Amino acid sequence: MISAVLPTYNRAPMAFVKGEGSWLTAEDGSRYLDLGAGIAVNSLGHANPALVAALSEQAGQLWHVSNLYRIPQQEKLAEMLVENTFADTVFFTNSGTEACELALKMARKYHYDNDQADRVEILAFEGAFHGRSTGAIAAAGSEKMVKGFGPLMPGFRQLKWGDHDALRAAITTRTCAVIIEPVQGEGGIRVVPDQCLKGLRDLCDETGTLLIFDEVQCGVGRTGKLFAHEWSGVTPDIMMVAKGIGGGFPLGAVLATENAARGMVAGTHGSTYGGNPLGCAVGAKVMEIVAEDRFLDAVSRKAAQFRQGLEGLVASHPQVFEAVRGQGLILGLKCKASNLDIVKAAYAEHLLTVPAADNVLRLLPALNIPEADIVEALARLDRAAARIEAA
Incomplete structure (x- = not known):
């Protein structure tokens, strides 16, 4: 049974x-x-007093109103993220999987609005983990995640991790974006060398391809920088964040440059719970502590x-x-x-x-x-x- x-x-x-x-x-x-911290989620430990206080104070005032209205707590956290990162704008989700879905949509919409509707292919890497939605498993492509769930969403190719020649050869006029974890978590704690991230940034700039960093597991202070890509001195166009940003409260986000996000106008994406006052109150307290x-x-x-x-x-x-x-x-x-x-x-x-x-x-x-x-x-x-x- x-x-x-x-x-x-x-x-x-x-x-x-x-x-x-x-x-x-x-x-x-x-x-x-x-030593698991809820799989890198409890960034400030269990029952952290500062986070408990932030959540309790907000819980006594307002839990949920939906994104039909302004949410001051959301605006505050977005401003903190913009101030401390490459990003110009932020969309809040409830998880890393949801953040992945928006990152993929945003990249494809960017090229569609740039009169390049055929640029839909997204390149990913073996060993990657981007979540368990149909889009995320299609991006990762590993057998254990995709077996039995076909047909898979089209438009993804997986490349061998660390094969620079294969990556350069794979980028064509149909390539929309490259998605990569600066440090693979599920894939075995594999760190992408700084020079590789720099070369990837140059290649994307050269070909007009968007660069998506998945920092769901390796971001929010985990590497000793606020985000792991900072060690390389390069920035993405779009970045997925979750896990540690909520310190244990379900919270995710997509950070992007104004250019990369320009196709995401009113009506192109939404979330009922994403960016709710509870999550953003906790996230703001996490940022206040971790960004120091x-x-x-x-x-x-x-x-x-x-x-x-x-x-x-x-x-x-x-x-x-x-x-x-x-x-x-x-x-x-x-x-x-x-x-x-x-x-x-x-x-x-x-x-x-x-x-x-x-x-x-x-x-x-x-x-x-x-x-x-x-x-x-x-x-x-x-x-x-x-x-x-x-x-």
Whole structure:
């Protein structure tokens, strides 16, 4: 008999009733150190007092009015994002998947309004993850996401990750946009080198192709910059944001230049819940905290501490771990043992991690994780690795 909750997840046999900072309390009262942060969502930890206060204050005033009217909280957050990024304009969604749908529409509408209606093909890369809508899975193209869901939305091509010659050859007069994650999350914590992003920007400029960055997982301070592409010194035309921007409250956004967004006039897109007062009140508080230079400097400092410790684990457990990947606090351990076995071994040490493709263990702690918790996390990973070795 099917469960009341549609069984699309292989859920771990545990449930949590309370969270505080980087710790979760299970139903039986046991405490777990969380290195997953809800898959990079709880950017400021669980039950962050500043976010709780922002949400509570707004909840006592106004929850929802729809986008038929001005929403001051939405305007405030949009202005903060514009002030701190390349963007001239922002549309708010409820998730990264919704942000992907708008990013794809925006790119195609740009060329349509530029009298280039045939420019509809969007280039993506193997290992990518852009969400689970029909458009997002067509963009990513991986078998595990598309099998059984055809016919797929046309107009997408997947290229081998890191193959620059194939990318240049793939851009034609039908190419609309290139979509890429500066750091692949689901794909195995693979960082696109700065020079590659620079070359991609130049290629898009040369061919009149729009550049879309998916920073749903790697953005909002996770790499030690507000957004990961800032390390390369280049900017996209369109960017998808979600996860960490809401600090745990469902919130996403599409950021764009005025030029890229010029086709999105009244009536071309909409969302009933997107940009509601609750989400935007929390998002504004997240931005207020995360966009500060001191906060981002602290992320980089903690990331260096964490990475150094992870390198030590690789050296200490060469039969379990192979290498450290990532940037800032979006880190991964490339494993020799099964990453799923290591996830389970970590459960036994009351430590939460997230598996990824290419046999990688994802480590996505809260950006404000205390340094003492990093030390504790490394000790628990060490014990989990010892469990694997002893098995």
